[in-house]
Amino acid sequence: MTHPFTAALIFATPLVVILAFIAMALLDRRRRGFVQGPGFFQRNGTPIAIFLIGAAVFWALILIVFPQLYMVDYSFHPKLPQIKRGGPEDIYTLENYRYFLFGSTRNTDHWNTTHLNAFWITIFVSTIITIVNFAICYPLAYFMAQVAKPQTVLKLMVLLVIPYWINEILRAFAFRILLGTGGLINNVAIAAGLISEPVDFIGHDVALYAGLTYAYLLIMMFPLYNAIESLDRNQIEAARDLGAPWWHIHLFVVMPFAKPGIASGATLVFMLCAGALAAPLVLGGPKTLWFTPIVYDRFFQAFNWPQGSAYAMILLLTCMAFVSLTMRLFKVSLSEITR
Amino acid sequence: MSADIELDRVTIRFGDFTAVKDVSLRINGGEFFSILGPSGCGKTTLLRTISGFLEPTEGAVRIAGQDMAGIGSNKRPTALIFQNLALFPLMSVAENIGYGLRVRGVPKAERKRRADELLRLVALPDQGDKRISELSGGQKQRVAVARALAVEPKVLLLDEPLSALDLRLRQHMRTELRAIQKRVGITFIYITHDQGEALTMSDRIAVMNAGHVEQVGDGRAVYDRPATPFVASFVGENNGVSGIVEDIAVGMASLKTPLGVLKGRAGAGLTQGALATIFLRPEALQLCPPGAAPDLTAEFVNSAFEGNFTLVFLRAANGQPMTMSVGRGADIATLAPGAPVGLTFSSADALVLPLSRNE
CATH class of the missing domain: 1.10.287 (Helix Hairpins)
Structure with missing residues (x-):
């Protein structure tokens, strides 16, 4: 072949x-x-x-x-039946990449808006989810690493880890149960008189984004916790003693120190989010656009492996480029992350 | 510029544990004030209370007459130098020094100018661009001082900053710190467990033990006229012999001890018939000249040549070890272990102190 x-x-x-x-x-x-x-x-x-x-x-x-x-x-190959592979028709071609951009293997008249939109939304939402994850995890990681007593840290750790004993798909389904139109949150809100009609959390992708945020919380949490924990408490106190308000200490003392941890947490969350499959399949609404299920469909619905490969490559390379660009922007080197 | 600090009946508790009990101190503006005590005596807790990291459980801290209750460490006119210095490793020397100014919104050029100025003050000119990891121990010390001085504190608090340095550097930094203090003229509060540091640098010393202040005074007072047995034995070497007070007259007390009746200056609070200890400094003890009656006898154990003097280790009749220092002229070379040694001392150099309640 x-x-x-x-x-x-x-x-x-x-x-x-x-x-x-x-x-x-x-x-x-x-x-x-x-x-x-x-x-x-x-x-x-x-x-x-x-x-x-x-x-x-x-x-x-x-x-x-x-x-x-x-x-x-x-x-870089065309989709061919088994028998024709390696034959005269099996030539090098850019048609799979062309299909991603224009929705056709031949002409370039129209943009493939469905796939392109899904692609950019995936990258954009993954970025947002990474930022939201950081915003949720940083205060908690700081509290656990620098403020809390050891017994409290232990309790929090257990509380954080136990939900992850449950299978990822089951956790996604739990979100569906919570956020569905007949789900717990809608029922409670209607009973409390807050809303009269159930809100379509799934249709508006609220469930998907919440589920994705939740799915990768720990992946952000642990690198952050490790990084902040190794910061000498005296440095925080020294900054405070020199007159720094709390936000200044976090911005210019704690975060620069924790930068490698932030970078590795953010990279992992972003990569996993952009490549997530289970959560979009379970929590996605009928109109949800997420790129990974499209890649999956290329392989297993359309049985077009060359096109699926092209799509996977596009996602992989874009994510890598995006991550290395962001790292360059924040002046983090790869060796710092792996430390 | 400088400010008086007043600790008014300060007590600090952590749960059931009382770290500082009922401490009242008045530290004058512009003074180099040391707080001397063994580890765990509460001196660091006291310092953290002055700097605002801890609030006193009872009592008040006043700086320049103003009650500091509820005022955070970032709002107090104090700057603390940490035991491990706590320099920011990701910032350059100049950025470290300028941090406090950056917090206050001082523009970059001005920060640079101030950092250069302070680096000259601490004898590290033109080192502003170096990384912290490129500095030696003594240089880091100076950067920490400069960083603290940059915010123009009224009081500089130092938490055993010299303890990580080797002996020679430590001695050098003592004079250096003292000189810097004279130059900037602000109050320094220096925490140490090293009596040598306290004696050489300080205007006054507070000796702390188990959470309370035993004595406050200048170096000479603390060394020559210790107020309590703890101060007598903690500050400098001392030989203490316990006994019962036989007689007190014109400032002198006779103490009946297992080694005979010994006479010394009477400390405050002595009562006849009570338990007391007579303290004899190693340098107050002398070899008894031949023919004279010794005040004490002991047997020779061994000696240690220290250069300008020799330490002689003895065992008194009741088995208690004693130390004596003798000058170069003293003839101890002939002494064999176990040989009897007669000792004399001037009773003006000996001090009798009552056993305190908590001992």
Whole structure:
């Protein structure tokens, strides 16, 4: 199905990159002329070292790099029946990307507004949800990391974690039950006389956005908590002693210190949100636009794998570009996040 | 510029624990005032109360006559130097110093000018652009002082800031801090457990123990005329011998001890027949000249040569260890462990203090 040349390229590229890194490491070692401490094999023993390297290679190459590269290749091919693959019609083409932009594989007369809108709404709403998550988590993380007594922190941790023992889809359904037209919130509000007609939370995407916000709360919470917890309390007091009001301390002492935690939390929440599938499927209304279900449909409803690959690539690359741009904007480096 | 500080019957409790009990102090404007005490005596709690991080459970803190109750630490005319300095690691030296001014809305150029000025004051000229991590311990110390002085406090509070430095640097920073205080002329309140620091820098010292103030006075008063047995044994070395007061006359007291009747100046509150302790400084003890009657006898244990003097460790007749310091001229080389040593002292150099109620 794939051209032999392309297949060779897909397998060779990562190997070349790996070999280049090994060569660089060897060169560096030779130039410095010494080896720091015992080697990886001496430290772990040969069998364990081989297993560790093998497992890492398997995970990185077989599970991540090769499938992704295959998807790249897929995305540049036309949709063909099994029998015609590799034949004369199986040429490199941009038609899948063209379809995303114009809704047609041939002409470029009209924009594919449905998909484009869904795409931008996904990116935009994910950004908003990330910001909302930060706004919810920061005060709580600060309270837990700097203010609360250890017993209180423990209780809060348990309260935060227990809901996540429940399956993601069930949690999404719980939101549906709460926010449906016949749901708990509408019933209570009508009974209390606040509203006369039930509000269509699901149709207006309120349920989806609330569910997504809730789904990734912990993912924001823990990096933030870790970052703020390592801040020396004396620095907060020093700032206060020098006359700083509370908002100044947070803005110029706590947040800059917690920046790596904020960045990793925000990156994770944004990426997961933009790639969320379960919540949009369960909580989305009839008119809801979310990009991931569209990608899913390309693969499993339209059975158009090349187009699905193109859509997945577009989402992945846009998210990566957006995240690295934001990080550049806030002057965070990748090494800080992974710290 | 400087301001008087008044602590009026301040008590601070944390739950059941009373960290500071009924402390009243008056610190004069422009004074270098030390609060000296062992760790856990409540001195840091007291400092945090003055700076506004804690509110007194009872009593009042007044700065320049104004009651500080309900006034947060960011609104008080005090600046605190933390034990670990708490410099902001992500800001440069100049940004650290300028932080308090930035909070007050001082424009950037003015902040830069003030930072340069303060860096010269603390003898770190042209280091404003450095990162905090590039500084040595002593330099960080100076930056912390400059940062605190930048907000022009009326009172500078220092919480054992020198404790992390090595001995030589610490001694150097003592003189430095004292000089800075003289130059800026504001009140310094210095917390320490190191009596050497307190004695060398301070105008006056308050000695604290277990949450209360035992004595307030200048270095000489605290060292020569300790008011309580705690002060006598905490400030400087002291040999205490306990006994019963036999007789008090014209300011002198005789104490009947297991080592014989010893005579010294009578401290306040002595009553005949009560338990008391006589304190003999190592430098007050002398070797008894041959032929004279010794006031005390003890046996030689060993000695430590300290350069300009030698410490002699002795064991008194009742088994209690004693320390004596002798000058270079003293002949102790011939003494073997266990050899009897006769000691004399001038009763004017000895002090008899009553055992306090809580001991």
